[in-house]
Amino acid sequence: MYVAVKGGERAIENAHDWLAEERRGDVSVAELTVAQIREQLALAVNRVMAEGSLYDPDLAALAIKQSRGDLIEAIFLIRAYRTTLPRLGLSEPVDTGAMAVDRRVSATFKDLPGGQVLGPTFDYTHRLLDFALAAEGLEPAAAPEGTPREEPVPHVTEFLDREGLIQPEAESDATPPDLTREPLKLPAGRPLRLQALSRGDEGFVLGMAYSTQRGYGRNHPFVGELRIGKVAVEMEVPELGFAVEIGEVTVTECETVNQFTGSKTEPPQFTRGYGLVFGQTERKAISMALVDRALRWAELGEDNVGAPAQDEEFVLYHSDNIQASGFLEHIKLPHYVDFQSELELIRKLRREAGQATRQEAAE
Amino acid sequence: MTELSPDQTDRKAWMSLLAKAPAAELFRLWEAHGAAPAFRWLRAPEVGAVMVRGRAGAVGAPFNLGEMSVTRCSLRLEDGAVGHAYVQGRDKEKARIAALVDALMQTGGAAALRAAVLDPLEAGLADRARARAAKAAATRVEFFTMVRGENA
Numbered sequence: 233m234y235v236a237v238k239g240g241e242r243a244i245e246n247a248h249d250w251l252a253e254e255r256r257g258d259v260s261v262a263e264l265t266v267a268q269i270r271e272q273l274a275l276a277v278n279r280v281m282a283e284g285s286l287y288d289p290d291l292a293a294l295a296i297k298q299s300r301g302d303l304i305e306a307i308f309l310i311r312a313y314r315t316t317l318p319r320l321g322l323s324e325p326v327d328t329g330a331m332a333v334d335r336r337v338s339a340t341f342k343d344l345p346g347g348q349v350l351g352p353t354f355d356y357t358h359r360l361l362d363f364a365l366a367a368e369g370l371e372p373a374a375a376p377e378g379t380p381r382e383e384p385v386p387h388v389t390e391f392l393d394r395e396g397l398i399q400p401e402a403e404s405d406a407t408p409p410d411l412t413r414e415p416l417k418l419p420a421g422r423p424l425r426l427q428a429l430s431r432g433d434e435g436f437v438l439g440m441a442y443s444t445q446r447g448y449g450r451n452h453p454f455v456g457e458l459r460i461g462k463v464a465v466e467m468e469v470p471e472l473g474f475a476v477e478i479g480e481v482t483v484t485e486c487e488t489v490n491q492f493t494g495s496k497t498e499p500p501q502f503t504r505g506y507g508l509v510f511g512q513t514e515r516k517a518i519s520m521a522l523v524d525r526a527l528r529w530a531e532l533g534e535d536n537v538g539a540p541a542q543d544e545e546f547v548l549y550h551s552d553n554i555q556a557s558g559f560l561e562h563i564k565l566p567h568y569v570d571f572q573s574e575l576e577l578i579r580k581l582r583r584e585a586g587q588a589t590r591q592e593a594a595e
Numbered sequence: 596m597t598e599l600s601p602d603q604t605d606r607k608a609w610m611s612l613l614a615k616a617p618a619a620e621l622f623r624l625w626e627a628h629g630a631a632p633a634f635r636w637l638r639a640p641e642v643g644a645v646m647v648r649g650r651a652g653a654v655g656a657p658f659n660l661g662e663m664s665v666t667r668c669s670l671r672l673e674d675g676a677v678g679h680a681y682v683q684g685r686d687k688e689k690a691r692i693a694a695l696v697d698a699l700m701q702t703g704g705a706a707a708l709r710a711a712v713l714d715p716l717e718a719g720l721a722d723r724a725r726a727r728a729a730k731a732a733a734t735r736v737e738f739f740t741m742v743r744g745e746n747a
Contacts, residue, residue: 291685318644326660332724465683476611481663508649
């Protein structure tokens, strides 16, 4: 029940002024610029773009500055901003096979065309704090350069596909449903699930993926391939009647190859999970691929073992951190009237219970 | 999609280049070129979003990945040439210059403009792509077989 009450304007204004001051922190320390955040906290920027579902590094960096580094708050700011933008069109599906790869590794094949390219990875670092970074003004040496080979970097799943060992992807040019335009409807279908997972909360999707590895809907994944790099975005320009590139985005793509012994409807073969996320976001992309695969149980004729990661409704309705924090955090806002009625009720029940006890004692 | 004519292929190439070019570099080259043609807006610069799509399993059914910011505009030069721009980001000035370049590329000044603006932009993009590819190449794993004890 809502009852309009007034009051607190001055307290709110003063709280916001104090927030601004706290955001700035100690003024004897230099202020962060948006460009510094964009360049030096790039992985935070990537997460905000992926879950904010808007690729714009400057805006994501600004949101991180404004939110004092609270990434979910930053994602909220981006989601709110994107609703103000007119939709200028829909791109052609990006061709990740033509990606300019910064990183490309396969856990299934050691030798493959295009090679294993580590890229700028945290893997194989010792995870020891580097106190040299605490000293300012130390510029790192330029990274070594090798000789790029002019060769295509085909998807690993293509090799398995050629031998008929992996479930083929259904060819389709169907227009996918869009979560930002229509409310979520179940059953969702894979395209809608992929959109929801790609913008879903990294922690939630990671937890769901981890649960499948620990046995809640196990699906035996191998990382067939993980690649990170730039892809061109093409869109048909209505004024011209043909497609042009309108920019390029960095994405992380993960394809899992999953063991599958066959079911009533499908022969024994490998199956696929797929992850594609804006930015260099490999933990998220791998998680997405595992959860995508778990959610495909019905189309593959697998048993539903009742695992949370197999439950489309559970996963899709709880993966969005903006919806979740909106509902969660609203309970801290005034509920005076609601609570007053609960208080009345409890008092009344206690009164009645007390009277009944006294009556029994008297009889 | 139908086959593009040679003119359309050319136009697609320069529009794609302008969309991806860093704004600062485009401004510098445009200023240096010194063209300032009179024009009329057909559509003033407008910031919006384009929904970027992927495909399930890279080759399957399309899905919506997320949006990217894009600025578009259209203009007409006095001689009638019409220029369009769809450029990544929220920079209206970049969109204006991209549309002017698109229009001028359809006029007699095309060759000079290509040499002054498009060629250097393209070289810059290629240089940066090459530098990244070279760094990636340096992190390519070269496997070798360990010499086993009994063979030593």
